[in-house]
Amino acid sequence: MSLPIPLLSVSLITFFWIVAGLLAMFTALSVVVLSLTWLERKLLGRLQRRLGPTRTGPMGLMQPVADALKLILKEDIVPTSSEKAIFWIAPVLVVVPAFMIWVTIPGTENLVLKNLGDLGLFYIIAFSVVGILGLVLAGWGSANKYGTLGGLRAAAQLISYEIPVIMVVIAVAMLAQSLNMVEIVEKQGSYPYVLVFPLGLVIFFIAGLAEVGRTPFDIYFAESEIVGGPFVEYSGAHWSVFFLAEYINTFAVAALTVLLFLGGWSGPFLTGNWEIIWFLAKVYAVILVIFWIRGTFPRLRIDQLMAFAWKVMVPLSFYAIIITAVYLFYGWPPWTLTLMSLAGLLVVGYAIYRRFAGPASQAAQVRARYQALQSRSGQ
Amino acid sequence: MSWILFIALAVLTLGGGLGVVATRNVVHAALALLLSLLAVAGIYLILFAEFLAIVQVLIYGGAITIVLLFAIMLTRTAEYPRITDNRQWPLAAVASVATLAVLAGSFWTKAAVDTQPHNPALTDLANSLFTRWAIPFEIASLVLLVALIGAIIIARESEEGT
Numbered sequence A: 001m002s003l004p005i006p007l008l009s010v011s012l013i014t015f016f017w018i019v020a021g022l023l024a025m026f027t028a029l030s031v032v033v034l035s036l037t038w039l040e041r042k043l044l045g046r047l048q049r050r051l052g053p054t055r056t057g058p059m060g061l062m063q064p065v066a067d068a069l070k071l072i073l074k075e076d077i078v079p080t081s082s083e084k085a086i087f088w089i090a091p092v093l094v095v096v097p098a099f100m101i102w103v104t105i106p107g108t109e110n111l112v113l114k115n116l117g118d119l120g121l122f123y124i125i126a127f128s129v130v131g132i133l134g135l136v137l138a139g140w141g142s143a144n145k146y147g148t149l150g151g152l153r154a155a156a157q158l159i160s161y162e163i164p165v166i167m168v169v170i171a172v173a174m175l176a177q178s179l180n181m182v183e184i185v186e187k188q189g190s191y192p193y194v195l196v197f198p199l200g201l202v203i204f205f206i207a208g209l210a211e212v213g214r215t216p217f218d219i220y221f222a223e224s225e226i227v228g229g230p231f232v233e234y235s236g237a238h239w240s241v242f243f244l245a246e247y248i249n250t251f252a253v254a255a256l257t258v259l260l261f262l263g264g265w266s267g268p269f270l271t272g273n274w275e276i277i278w279f280l281a282k283v284y285a286v287i288l289v290i291f292w293i294r295g296t297f298p299r300l301r302i303d304q305l306m307a308f309a310w311k312v313m314v315p316l317s318f319y320a321i322i323i324t325a326v327y328l329f330y331g332w333p334p335w336t337l338t339l340m341s342l343a344g345l346l347v348v349g350y351a352i353y354r355r356f357a358g359p360a361s362q363a364a365q366v367r368a369r370y371q372a373l374q375s376r377s378g379q
Numbered sequence B: 001m002s003w004i005l006f007i008a009l010a011v012l013t014l015g016g017g018l019g020v021v022a023t024r025n026v027v028h029a030a031l032a033l034l035l036s037l038l039a040v041a042g043i044y045l046i047l048f049a050e051f052l053a054i055v056q057v058l059i060y061g062g063a064i065t066i067v068l069l070f071a072i073m074l075t076r077t078a079e080y081p082r083i084t085d086n087r088q089w090p091l092a093a094v095a096s097v098a099t100l101a102v103l104a105g106s107f108w109t110k111a112a113v114d115t116q117p118h119n120p121a122l123t124d125l126a127n128s129l130f131t132r133w134a135i136p137f138e139i140a141s142l143v144l145l146v147a148l149i150g151a152i153i154i155a156r157e158s159e160e161g162t
Helices: A012-047 A063-073 A084-104 A117-141 A145-176 A181-187 A198-212 A236-261 A272-296 A302-330 A334-356 A362-378 B002-022 B026-046 B050-074 B089-109 B122-132 B134-161
Strands: none
Touching: A012 A063, A012 A084, A012 A236, A012 A272, A063 A236, A084 A117, A084 A236, A084 B026, A117 A145, A117 A181, A117 A236, A117 B026, A117 B050, A117 B122, A145 A181, A145 A198, A145 A236, A145 A302, A145 B050, A181 A236, A198 A236, A198 A272, A198 A302, A198 A334, A236 A272, A302 A334, B002 B026, B026 B050, B122 B134
């Protein structure tokens, strides 16, 4: 070899550090998932006037461990009519991208496994798409009607909501003039982007929830309709892999919301790597909002979900790109962008309000028709 | 080291391609296609075209394969006989042999230049794409739009026919 290739000629020590870093990331994410399951049980319990887990350990803190043990010890059933190879490969296709995107998500400026520079944000978007494939294959491979339906729903929903996510990420990259995660956070040093670009935060958060299938958008494994969708035939360890991926992705959406809009790890009092405390505090705050939404909103119907994606989210994300471009091109002061995003939010919010709650709403129409029928039958 | 990686990736690419044409199950064929496309992304990576590799994963590994699987699952694949006898195979053979001939010919007449690994910055890429190559870029998107409208029209016609 005459050509020195630095990418591939890693020394043994570097290789060791890469492996150690990946292991550390894996462990940290597993601990995070355990904490998230406990938090979700407790918070949902409180929202529903229950206590949540109390028996296992103090305040039910050992509940996630008990859950994990139960899942591992459970019998792992593989249906006889399933496509064995696809049935096995689907959970891997879901969980590997979920872990892979964490390679480049920074905790603080230096606390990142591998800063991919200008490709960071793009890499995250690219690999989060691959996970959808696993859901589709899981549904098809388990040779189950509900599974296949769930897989199809997953493909339709996730591809639709991918568009607003990517559009808003592009708008943020335009604001920061970079796709580098660390640079995006540093550009928010004086003010986080939520202040100038609240529209972006709203679109990203809603579409992000849909991307990970949190409750108002969990149409592809809706228990009450298709009894778990792609996961219907999975049990034990295989199912827990999907579960792991779902929580890691939820955490990733929260982390990306914090990094792109809430100023990442920047905050007062802390310096250096201690800033990760700010980062974690913000991420967990976003996570609590996600759980809160899960506890309070009913699930959408599939047609409502798709209509919302294509009639509201996609046009709104185009609007977000256009106002960002106009703002950057003319070099207006930041508050103009705030005004423009709030105007977009207000218009859309008012339109939705008129549609569902205003006097012209469908419910009012139905009521009027019913009253007309009543008065006619009374005559 | 990079030779070993290249050979491994080439084997995966070709194996995936063979799998696409050899398997009798359409979903398996789609999976083999995925393997092949991801291995091509790996080849881009050892050529230092990191941006291209990520685009390959995003467009082909993610979107295209998902849409393919979606279409396969919406059609009732079980009703089709599981045969790979496609009447268009002579045409496909001619097309692929012609492509091979063009590629081999270009290598034959012009020896492969000893290229240096060169990773252009994202901004350079964007600048050349949207200034120098802006018109081909726009034409490509126009082609996609035409394909989209064409697909809708074909789907509509078959709907009215039944």
